[in-house]
Amino acid sequence: MKTVTLRILGKRPGGVRINLHLLMLATYILLAVMASVIAPQNPYDPLQILAWEASSPPNTASGGGYTYLLGTDGLGRDIFSTILYGLRISLFVAFTSTALAAFIGVTAGVTAAYCAGWVDALIMRIVDLQLSLPTILVALIAIVTLGPGIDRIILALVIVQWATYARVTRGVAMSEAAKSYLDAARLLRLSTPRIILRHLLPNSIAPAITLIPIELGHAVALEATLSFLGLGVPIDKPSLGSAVANGFQYLLTGQYWISLFPGLALFGLIVSINFVGEDMRRRLDPGSR
Amino acid sequence: MISAIVGRLVQAFLLLLVMSLIGFIGIHSVGNPVFNLVNSETATVQDIRNATIALGLDQPLWQQYFLFIGNVLTGNFGVSYIYHLPAFALVMSKLPATLELAIVAMSVAAPSGILLGLLAGRRKDQPVDRAVLRASVVALSIPSFWLSMMLILIGAILTGWFPSGGRGSTVSFLGADWSFLTLDGLGKLVLPATALALPNIALIARLTRSGTIEVETQDFTRFCQAKGLSPRRILFRHTLPNISVPIVTIIGMQFGGMLAFAVVVETIFNWPGVGKLLIDSIQLLDRPVVMATLTFISIAFVCLNAIVDLFYVVLDPRTRRVG
Secondary structure (H helix, E strand, O other), X not given: OHHHHHHHHOOOOOHHHHHHHHHHHHHHHHHHHOHHHHXXXXXXXXXXXXXHHOOOOOXXXXXXXXXXXXXXXXXXXXXXXXXXXHHHHHHHHHHHHXXXXXXXXXXXXXXXXXXXXXXXXXXXXXXXXXXXXXXXXXXXXXXXXXXXXXXXXXXXXXXXXXXXXXXHHHHHHHHHHOOHHHHHHXXXXXXXXXXXXXXXXXXXXXXXXXXXXXXHHHHHHHHHHHHHXXXXXXXXXXXXXXXXXXXXXXXXXXXXXXXXXXXXXXXXXXXXXXXXXXXXXXXXXXXXX | OHXXXXXXXXXXXXXXXXXXXXXXXHHHHOOOOHHHXXXXXXXXXXXXXXXXXXXXOOOXXXXXXXXXXXXXXXXXXXXXXXXXXXXXXXHHHHHHHHXXXXXXXXXXXXXXXXXXXXXXXXXXXXXXHHHHHHHHHHHHHXXXXXXXHHHHHHHHHHOOOOOOOOOOOOEEEOOEEEOOOOHHHHHHHHHHHHHXXXXXXXXXXXXXXXXXXXXXXXHHHXXXXXXXXXXXXXXXXXXHXXXXXXXXXXXXXXXXXXXXXXXXXXXXXXXXXXXXXXXXXXXXXXXXXXXXXXXXXXHHHHHHHHHHHHHHHHXXXXXXXXX
């Protein structure tokens, strides 16, 4: 765990590039955290929305004493503010689901490798089936089964993602489980959960960590897609995906800004996450260069 | 080899059965479809009860499930609550539109992805390679719904080159209606097919690139060079066949993925295919159609994977050995 962090931050050739991508991602996170301070308008508060200024093009002065930098949407919400607040929801959903999925997946993978036998067979068959189906299909099945809501979409994303972590972790844990320190742990009569969580898991976690940025990017994109389809977060508190969806009907009448700018923000977010992930994978796995 | 594939198929279908049970219970806990059928303002209690009985929703849940499974095994998913047509036939009637979109997109994506990948792999770490790699990360990062919308903005609204949505006029061929045989249909295919193809070009190019790099360092490539074969001949006659297995795998998987991702593209381009039907049905709580569509896509995907596995035997003589 420690070596992983050190090697990412180490000043080796190419260190500047990873920092640039990280910087972009950090800016996004900062913007999301500071949304209520930076945004000129709270798009969730109907009292702050001036309905007669709906569909204003970018750079229109508002009656509220500020400028609609990126215009307003069909309900009069400032696009810039909607992006900041939407970013907050998108990142919250993505981070929560990725963290939960990583934890559940790694635990499942380690358990499968340690217990072997039918436990292993059961877990890995579920993993195989899930990974053989496209993520969007698994997500749709989960959403149809779970129903709408922000907690449900997090759960759906966890269901989609845990399998990848489980498969990757099981591979490492299998070779790790054969090592003698685990025999030692068993001889000390440590309980099975303790051996799995305190000894096997920390030693098998490295490949799962390199997966996190990649899966984070997937989570952002998948949440946005589901929200766009109207199956994700509730429409009154739009994430970036639903903000883009709000603008779709206006696109055809030439009011491009309603969906263009939230989409650009979303695209930039996913690109920066993916580049950070790419850099990280290259550093930790020199063989893939 | 064959018995392994059959074993995996059986396992997959057992799991699908379990999933269908979970899905069945889940879908019954989300909303009551009766309220989408009757006019909620004028309907009497009696109307609602009649509608519930007519849909068989008054039966216990386990009975509904066994009825459902029994019917599914005979290809009967029930009658759509909205369209009043058999659900499975409805899905099948939308299938040609989706298939056509996926086939056109893949027949663009596969050759261009492979060519770009071979090119980048041959010139590893040169500008071409770096450009392909970077472009592929960007292409894989664009959410498909936003890509589709930008294609509409650029290709339809700003330039007016292509229509923004809908399916063109169709021609009957082999018992189904196809639109790629007419000029009007072809024009309407361009944008949605591009939206589906672009991420796949990136994916196939990346895979081909890493395969090419791996194969080019092996001894037989060195031998071919020593024999004096032209680089082009080595690339297409010796490198390409050796990386064909992972490429075919990804093409097969992505083809299934396109059937699923068509959900997004079809919704945006108003393309009357299976994906649009699924989203519409989820929103209208049209349970038989939702179940029929999801089951159909899942089974199609499992079968597609099996076909890809079988294809290995054709492509890679080493897998034909018994052992």
